[in-house]
Amino acid sequence: MxxxxxxxxxxxxxxxxxxxxxxxxxxxxxxxxxxxxxxxxxxxxxxxxxxxxxxxxxxxxxxxxxxxxxxxxxxxDQDSNDASEQSSGTVANVQWNFKNKSLYVSAGDLNEISSDSNPWGTSNDYLKQNATSITIGDDGTGKTGKVVAGKSATGLFEGFKNVTAINGLSNLDVSNTDDLSNLFSDCTNLTSLDLSAMDIKKTASIDNMLGNDTNIDTLVLSPSTKLTNSGLNVGQHNETNGYMWSVKGLTPKNTSDLIALYNGASTITDTTTWHNYAPFTISVIGEDTNGKVLGSTNFYSPIDSEGKLKPDSSEFYKGLTNINSNGKVILDESGNQLVSRLYSSRITPDIWDAEKDSQGRLFLTLKYFGATSDVNKFFSRFTSNAMTTEDLSGLTYTYYLVYPAKENANSSSGSSSTNREIEGIExxxxxxxxxxxxxxxxxxxxxxxxxxxxxxxxxxxxxxxxxxxxxxxxxxxxxxxxxxxxxxxxxxxxxxxxxxxxxxxxxxxxxxxxxxxxxxxxxxxxxxxxxxxxxxxxxxxxxxxxxxxxxxxxx
Structure with a gap:
């Protein structure tokens, strides 16, 4: 309307x-x-x-x-401190101490925790709001030992929203535990987790163990790790946005593939640190010579452990043929020229034979396009120099492709004429x-x-x-x-x-x-x-x- x-x-x-x-x-x-x-x-x-x-x-x-x-x-997400503030207490019969926003869980045998219980008692809300780190098997004074879980440790560390690190998981003995569901779920600020020492390959239930941990970008996994049904969720850092789990020497994997790899039955033999790398992004914006936006899109290329494009990045460039209303980015089906200019921050006088427009912006003329009919090679040329000198993780290169404007009807009044084009928008x-x-x-x-x-x-x-x-x-x-x-x-x-x-x-x-x-x-x-x-x-x-x-x- x-x-x-x-x-x-x-x-x-x-x-x-x-x-x-x-x-x-x-x-x-x-x-x-x-x-x-x-x-x-x-x-x-x-x-x-x-x-x-x-x-x-x-x-x-x-x-x-x-x-x-x-x-x-x-x-x-922040409540004021109330009467529940304490410096020590017990969780499922094991002593804990809290100081300097760090929660320490001492050595001991945990009672079985049921799904409807509240193991942290009256300190539950205070600890989950204020703790920024958790250390297992340490009383806070340097005295360490094993924390032995019972048949169920469900939800033990669930909902610690401000915790960024959980240390000492090698001290958590879950060898006789059947239920680790929701163990670390809703730890929304947790950025890394070392699961390599936890033998959970045969644990009956790890349902939603990592559910809603949307900021995890580093996982240390071993042959004893299982991720099936763990609920691993990286939020916005997912494959749709180009994020991939990478490690040197292995093909980058999306989250689903990583979970499938650690399914409890694979033949993995080594402990591996996986990082969820931000992609390299090419943002392409099509405009006409009047400044009207014709279309735009982002293309993501996953990054390997060294900050470079993953080996099969050629697939990445194939999508560049579908970004404007003509269905092509540079040449049409007959090979006719579509683009007249290209603007980008990647254009520098010392590398490119660039020209300046009336606003002093550097651009490339159509002679660069006419010489390259293969759009893949064209954009490869723009990025190849950076690929060998920069860490591309998280970088975005933006290109403005300028197309000739469509002819507009002229409305005349006397000797003057006005070019007007109106578009309905919301x-x-x-x-x-x-x-x-x-x-x-x-x-x-x-x-x-x-x-x-x-x-x-x-x-x-x-x-x-x-x-x-x-x-x-x-x-x-x-x-x-x-x-x-x-x-x-x-x-x-x-x-x-x-x-x-x-x-x-x-x-x-x-x-x-x-x-x-x-x-x-x-x-x-x-x-x-x-x-x-x-x-x-x-x-x-x-x-x-x-x-x-x-x-x-x-x-």
């Missing part, structure tokens, strides 16, 4: 457009109520509070009120927080003297217009904002967690680094939208503060 139709349904006159109010007063329900002082934001970030959203979608020609609240609030745009009010234009590109959009306001748009050399988004009947004055955003109520070992940098909606604030490792944040800055995805975590998707993970 067009914007006009939506307005009609809502009973709003098409001819009335209320200017977005720059003043943030309490009498205006459409004003931005999420802005705080800089000091307030800083305190909020380091306190790991979560911005609260007002989930209201306003399709009227006024800014959406879906703004981030930055008042201090407790994080969704998108949302936002004005920049630190820039002036955004000027609006009518259908012919003429300035509307009494209409502007206030900074940091959100708008629904149902049409884009290419008018001569300028692109516009419609925000109301006969009212358009230039694409250069706004940015596209994508509503997405979610939660993100900062990667382990990463202090996440914050940037503004213009991509400027926030110099006096950052997000601590493993802190959790609520986000209401994401945007793209220089082809990189960013989540909003506070008013005009965004964090790169490369530094956090949704959970």
């Amino acid at each position: 067009s914007l006009a139709g939506v307005l009609a349904l809502l009973g709003v006159s098409q001819s009335i457009v209320v200017k977005a109010d720059v003043n943030n007063d309490n009498n205006n329900p459409q004003a931005d109520t999420g802005v705080t002082t800089q000091a307030g934001i800083k305190e909020q970030l380091y306190d790991n509070s979560e911005p609260e959203l007002q989930d209201k979608t306003n399709l009227n020609p006024a800014p959406e009120t879906k703004q981030v609240q930055t008042a201090d609030q407790p994080s969704v 998108e949302r745009v936002s004005t920049y927080a630190e820039k002036p009010e955004v000027q609006l234009y009518d259908d012919n590109g003429s300035i509307l003297t009494d209409r502007k959009l206030s900074p940091n306001s959100d708008w629904y748009t149902d049409e884009s217009m290419q008018l001569n050399k300028d692109k516009y988004y419609r925000v109301a009947t006969n009212q358009w904002a230039k694409a250069n004055d706004v940015y596209l955003y994508y509503p997405s109520a979610s939660k993100v967690r900062v990667n382990a070992g990463t202090t996440a940098t914050l940037v503004t909606d213009e991509g400027e680094t926030v110099t006096d604030r950052a997000l601590q490792p493993l802190s959790n944040w609520y986000t209401d939208k994401y945007i793209y800055i220089n082809d990189v995805k960013y989540y909003r975590v506070a008013t005009n503060e965004f964090v790169s998707a490369n530094q956090v993970a949704e959970y």
Whole structure:
């Protein structure tokens, strides 16, 4: 449905457009109520509070009120300490000690744990919220020994959401244990696990033992390891996104193949450390000469243990023939030229005979395409230099392929002519927080003297217009904002967690680094939208503060 139709349904006159109010007063329900002082934001970030959203979608020609609240609030995953805080206790008859956020389980014989029991007693919630590491068979003073499990140890370490490491598994004796289901499940910050010393090959049940452990990227496995029905789940780090388990000398495997390899009946003879490597990504974006996006896609190439493309990477390039509306990327079926230019950060004057456009950007002309009819070889040429000098894990190369624009009908008035192309869309745009009010234009590109959009306001748009050399988004009947004055955003109520070992940098909606604030490792944040800055995805975590998707993970 067009914007006009939506307005009609809502009973709003098409001819009335209320200017977005720059003043943030309490009498205006459409004003931005999420802005705080800089000091307030800083305190909020380091306190790991979560911005609260007002989930209201306003399709009227006024800014959406879906703004981030930055008042201090407790994080969704953090409860205040209560009376359950203790420094020692027992779990299934075995002594434990807790100090400096480390949980130590002393040597001893565990009682059998049933699926409906609570082995940690009154300290359950406190320990699972505050422990960041677990050491088995150690009392915390250096005295070590075996922890012998009974017939069932189900759920013993389940739900320790902030634990990043579990040490001393060689001290956990499960030789007579039949049920290890949910043993480590829901340890969502756990990044590595050494299962090599646990003889679980013949254990009757390991159902969901690793379920929802979505941040594991290192597993040490041995001939005595079984993963069948373990629920191993790497979250976003899966084969769909190009992540693969790799080790030197072996073919990289996706998670399903790794589980199949350790099925309790294989002939594996060695202990192996498997790493879940981020892929090498080629992002291809097709545009026409008017700047209209024709299509885009990402291609992932799994990485081996040395940061290089896996041996059968030729399969990776075959997908590059299907990224634009013509069904081809460079040449059509008859060998005719499709692409006129290619832009990429990989183009450097010292390597390529590149030219500069009017904006000073380096590009390659069609002579490079005409000389190479095989698209696989073409992109191999762009990446081969890096393949021998860089660790490609986690890297993204972005290519913009520019195609000639389709001919548009000319609308004439007197001696002047206007090239106009309008496309129906369903998108949302936002004005920049630190820039002036955004000027609006009518259908012919003429300035509307009494209409502007206030900074940091959100708008629904149902049409884009290419008018001569300028692109516009419609925000109301006969009212358009230039694409250069706004940015596209994508509503997405979610939660993100900062990667382990990463202090996440914050940037503004213009991509400027926030110099006096950052997000601590493993802190959790609520986000209401994401945007793209220089082809990189960013989540909003506070008013005009965004964090790169490369530094956090949704959970």
